[in-house]
Amino acid sequence: MEFGEVVRRRRMVRAYDPDRPVPEEVVTRALEHATRSPSAGFSQGWDFVVLTTEQERERFWSAATSAEARERMDPWLRGVRSAPCLVVCLSDKEAYLERYAEPDKGRADRDEAHWPVPYWDVDTGMAALLMLLTAVDEGLGGLFFGVPVEHGAQTVAALGAPAGRRIVGVVAMGYAASDRDRRSPSLRRGRRPVSEVAHRGAYGRPWVGGEVRREVEQG
Numbered sequence: 001m002e003f004g005e006v007v008r009r010r011r012m013v014r015a016y017d018p019d020r021p022v023p024e025e026v027v028t029r030a031l032e033h034a035t036r037s038p039s040a041g042f043s044q045g046w047d048f049v050v051l052t053t054e055q056e057r058e059r060f061w062s063a064a065t066s067a068e069a070r071e072r073m074d075p076w077l078r079g080v081r082s083a084p085c086l087v088v089c090l091s092d093k094e095a096y097l098e099r100y101a102e103p104d105k106g107r108a109d110r111d112e113a114h115w116p117v118p119y120w121d122v123d124t125g126m127a128a129l130l131m132l133l134t135a136v137d138e139g140l141g142g143l144f145f146g147v148p149v150e151h152g153a154q155t156v157a158a159l160g161a162p163a164g165r166r167i168v169g170v171v172a173m174g175y176a177a178s179d180r181d182r183r184s185p186s187l188r189r190g191r192r193p194v195s196e197v198a199h200r201g202a203y204g205r206p207w208v209g210g211e212v213r214r215e216v217e218q219g
């Protein structure tokens with residue numbers, strides 16, 4: 001698929017065909033693409049726990065949701081639980097502190113004050129986006145969703161991951177169940193146009209380019 005089409009087609013899918021597993025080679029391709037993601041100092045402080053069997057996914061859902069939520073099984077949870085593949089994206093802050101303590105970076109104090117932006121989470125998020133785009137390119141759908149803060153530590157433990165890891169989010173993947181999938185009501189907010197979010201030269205001067213610029217000139 002042409003790159004622009006992949007980007008335009010990408011949207012979050014919240015209901016999947018549970019009987020159509022994600023082909024192993026698609027999962028592998030998504031993971032390979034994730035490892036092509038940029039990372040500060042090439043620290044690559046990410047791990048991806050891939051859950052493809054029912055037992056593995058159940059272990060995740062039991063840890064990541066409350067018994068009450070599972071009982072209630074609202075449409076969101078019912079839809080997302082039908083995803084045949086979950087990739088839990090973990091970030092590793094220590095990998096960055098260690099990498100930047102190396103001589104070429106020279107932050108031997110390992111002081112977190114050097115990190116006003118937690119690049120371990122940023123980089124892991126970028127990797128997740130590459131997985132979402134790969135799913136679209138392969139004709140599948142994907143969703144990035146978070147684990148509630150009160151379930152974070154126990155979910156990390158349930159996955160057998162080291163305690164210092166943080167769940168940045170989870171990429172669900174599968175074939176969309178178009179009849180059950182509902183778009184997020186948040187989309188009613190509308191997409192902010194480039195001319196509003198992008199500033200030419202300095203904040204406040206809108207970036208007007210391409211089609212938009214021509215319209216302005218003509219009008």
Ligand SMILES: Cc1cc2nc3c(=O)[nH]c(=O)nc-3n(C[C@H](O)[C@H](O)[C@H](O)COP(=O)(O)O)c2cc1C
Nearest residue numbers: 010011012013014143144145146147169184186187
């Ligand atoms: C960091 C992040 C966290 C998100 N968390 C959730 C979530 O927990 N549940 C969910 O259904 N969607 C989640 N979303 C999806 C957004 O609702 C969605 O991207 C947004 O409404 C725009 O829709 P689109 O991605 O389909 O274009 C998340 C997206 C991002 C980037």
